[in-house]
Amino acid sequence: MADYSLKHVVTVHYTGSFDDGEVFDTTRGRTPLTYVEGNHEVVPGFEAAVLSMQPGQTKKVHLEPKDAYGERSAALVYYMPTIQIPNYEDLVPGEMIYLMNSDGYQQLARVVKVEDDGDTVFDFNHPMAGCALNFELELLSREPYLPDTEKKEDRADA
CATH class of the missing domain: 2.40.10.330 (Thrombin, subunit H)
Structure with missing residues (x-):
């Protein structure tokens, strides 16, 4: 069982599409997405889906607007x-x-x-506000997050 009590840096490949099948973005064929869990760098539903994955696992998820870019206002x-x-x-x-x-x-x-x-x-709404989104996810890695201060200390000891 993975340790999710600390922040992690995750690297994931994804393909995002609308319900009609139109692909709005993909990392396939280019650099995968890397982000720090818990830093609100991706939409909430995306982060929640990846959080439950193990490296090497693939998953398809459907996000309602409230779990993506929100409803239009x-x-x-x-x-x-x-x-x-x-x-x-x-x-x-x-x-x-x-x-x-x-x-x-x-x-x-x-x-x-x-x-x-x-x-x-x-x-001023996000262009995808009010849209349901679909993601095909592949978790490539999950590594402990080391803030810059810890990384600098580690380098000083080396």
Whole structure:
């Protein structure tokens, strides 16, 4: 039985698809994904599925939106009078752009609509919010996580 009480670095190959079979991402044919368990580096359902796996094991999982990128939220759709946007004519519906929020941080948003005489609509939901996702997983390895401070100490002793 593996020890899951400590954090681990896991390396996994995956293929992600929507319910209609369209593949949105895969590590097959390229470098596998490596992340630290418990650091919220992947969606919750992905991490939970991998957590129960042993190295060498494969698994197929179906994630509902709540276990992936969450449900879409109408509160994350923002309307702004187009006339207030500098260079609004350069905005293209469907493109992803960074906008500054009121706290001075950049946030990624999708341009939904641009109307010369009306509003421009920005959607701050993750592009896959509201989507069920499917993953084919293969756990390649699970190794103890050593924070940078421990790694530096280990190197000093060597």
